[in-house]
Amino acid sequence: MEKIIVQGGRRLNGTVKIDGAKNAVLPVIAASILATKGFSKIYNVPALADVYTINEVLKHLGAEVDFTEGCVTVNAGKELSTEAPFEYVRKMRASVLVMGALLAREGRARIAMPGGCAIGSRPIDQHLKGFEAMGAKVYTGNGFIEAEVNGKLKGANIYLDFPSVGATENILMAAVLAEGETRLENCAQEPEIVCLADYLNAMGAKIKGAGTSTITVVGVKQLKGTMHTIIPDRIEAGTYMIAAAITGGNVLIENADADHLRPLIAKMTEMGIHVEQELEGIRVIGPDIIRPTDIKTMPHPGFPTDMQSQMMALLLKAKGTSVITETVFENRFMHVEEFRRMNADIKIEGRSAIVNGPSQLQGAEVAATDLRAGAALVIAGLVSEGVTRVTDLQHIDRGYVDLTGKLRALGANIKRVTIEEEAEATASVPVTPKLNMKPKFA
Numbered sequence: 001m002e003k004i005i006v007q008g009g010r011r012l013n014g015t016v017k018i019d020g021a022k023n024a025v026l027p028v029i030a031a032s033i034l035a036t037k038g039f040s041k042i043y044n045v046p047a048l049a050d051v052y053t054i055n056e057v058l059k060h061l062g063a064e065v066d067f068t069e070g071c072v073t074v075n076a077g078k079e080l081s082t083e084a085p086f087e088y089v090r091k092m093r094a095s096v097l098v099m100g101a102l103l104a105r106e107g108r109a110r111i112a113m114p115g116g117c118a119i120g121s122r123p124i125d126q127h128l129k130g131f132e133a134m135g136a137k138v139y140t141g142n143g144f145i146e147a148e149v150n151g152k153l154k155g156a157n158i159y160l161d162f163p164s165v166g167a168t169e170n171i172l173m174a175a176v177l178a179e180g181e182t183r184l185e186n187c188a189q190e191p192e193i194v195c196l197a198d199y200l201n202a203m204g205a206k207i208k209g210a211g212t213s214t215i216t217v218v219g220v221k222q223l224k225g226t227m228h229t230i231i232p233d234r235i236e237a238g239t240y241m242i243a244a245a246i247t248g249g250n251v252l253i254e255n256a257d258a259d260h261l262r263p264l265i266a267k268m269t270e271m272g273i274h275v276e277q278e279l280e281g282i283r284v285i286g287p288d289i290i291r292p293t294d295i296k297t298m299p300h301p302g303f304p305t306d307m308q309s310q311m312m313a314l315l316l317k318a319k320g321t322s323v324i325t326e327t328v329f330e331n332r333f334m335h336v337e338e339f340r341r342m343n344a345d346i347k348i349e350g351r352s353a354i355v356n357g358p359s360q361l362q363g364a365e366v367a368a369t370d371l372r373a374g375a376a377l378v379i380a381g382l383v384s385e386g387v388t389r390v391t392d393l394q395h396i397d398r399g400y401v402d403l404t405g406k407l408r409a410l411g412a413n414i415k416r417v418t419i420e421e422e423a424e425a426t427a428s429v430p431v432t433p434k435l436n437m438k439p440k441f442a
C-alpha cells in the first residue's frame, strides 16, 4: 500500500501540463472496436489505470491493442468475442461502454452487471432502454446483462430520462451501424461526447448535433480505423486550478480548454480568484481572501459533479458559508467525513453540504473515497497545518497522471511513499507544530 504525504503551507507556482481526458479516452477506445477495416491510432492518451483496464477489455475481446508513448493503436479487424467479464467491470464501470459497439457490430453483448460504487448505485437502465428501442432483446441473470439482436439494430427515436453521459455514448456507438436514423433526445452535452462523435465521424459515421441535447445518427454499413486526438482533461485542469487558488499561488494550467471549463471559471471568478485565458492555457492567481459561493452540480454545461469535492476543499478556505448541492449522484459526499478529520466544519442536509469557512485545516490520515475525493484531500493537505497522509491511492490512479509529481514541480511539499518508506519520510518532515487543541464545543 502507498500513501501520499503532504506538508501544508507552500504556494504553488509555475506551469502544469494537462493530460488527455480520461472520460473522453475510455469511450473512444471502446468505440475503436467498431472499425472492421484498418486500425485506429488514438493520440494524447493519459497513462491511467483506467486506460490499461479498457485496453485489457479490448484484448480480452480479441482486438490487438498497443499503448506506447501516449498513443493507443487498435486493430479490431478479426471477429470479436462478445463478453466483458466481472473482473474488468468491477475494476472500472466504464467497461460497460463496449456494450453498444459489440451489439452494433456482432449483434450480441454480454457484460457483467455493474454494481453500485462509492458515489451511488449507478444503474444502466437508460443504456438498455436505448438498445431495446433499436430492436435488441435484453436479458439479465447470473450477474450478467445480455443484449442480442436478430439481424441488425434499427434506428429509433430515443428520449433519455436523464442526460446520462454513458447512455448517450453507448447508444451513439450502437446507432452508428444501425439501419436507418436514430434521434437521441435529452442526451448529454459534455465535451467528451463531442470528442467521441468526432472520432466516430472520422471513422465514417454520420452523426449530427453532438454537444447539443439532440443528436441524430444515420447508420452506415461499415466503419474504418482512423487517427484521433483526445481532448485535454477538463477535470484534471480544474483540479490544478483549485490547487493553485487555494494556496494563493500563480499557476499556468497548460492545455486547459476554457470553453470546457466555463462553469468552474464562473464560480472561481465569483469567489474573487483571478482566472485568465492565455495562449497556452489558463492562468490562476489565488487571492488573499476567498469569497464563499453556492454550487449545484448539474449535467454539462452545469457545474460538473466531478469537480464537487475539489470545490468543497476550496470553499473550506472561503470566508463565510457556502452551500453545495449534489444533484447528479445520490451519494457523493463520502469525502465529508474525511474533511472532518482535518477539522473541517461541514454539515450535510439531504443532498446539500453546508460548508462553514474558513476552516483551520489540520493534517490527518485520510482515505480517498473516490478519485476526485482523493485529489480534494490532497488539495486540502496543501493548506493544512502539519502533515496529511492520503491512503487508498488506487482511486487517484484511475484519473490522475502523476498527481504527486505534478504538484511537487509546482512547489508543493508532497511525496508518494510505500508503507516501508513512510517511517523514513515521517522522520524527515518537520515536527507537526503544536495545534490549537482547545475543545471544539467549549
Ligand SMILES: CC(=O)N[C@H]1[C@@H](OP(=O)(O)OP(=O)(O)OC[C@H]2O[C@@H](n3ccc(=O)[nH]c3=O)[C@H](O)[C@@H]2O)O[C@H](CO)[C@@H](O)[C@@H]1O
Pocket: 022, 023, 024, 026, 094, 120, 121, 122, 123, 124, 125, 126, 127, 128, 162, 163, 164, 165, 166, 167, 188, 192, 299, 305, 306, 328, 329, 330
Ligand atoms: C467514464 C465517465 O465518463 N464517467 C463520467 C460519467 O459517468 P456516467 O456515464 O456513469 O454518468 P451518467 O451521466 O450516466 O450518470 C449520471 C446520473 O444518471 C444516473 N443514471 C445513469 C445511467 C442510467 O442508465 N440510469 C441512471 O439512472 C446515474 O446513476 C447518475 O445518478 O458521467 C458522470 C456525470 O457527469 C461523471 O461523474 C463521470 O466521471
Ligand SMILES: C=C(OP(=O)(O)O)C(=O)O
Pocket: 023, 093, 094, 119, 306, 371, 372, 399
Ligand atoms: C466518477 C468518475 O469516473 P467514473 O465514472 O469512471 O467512475 C470521475 O471521473 O470522477
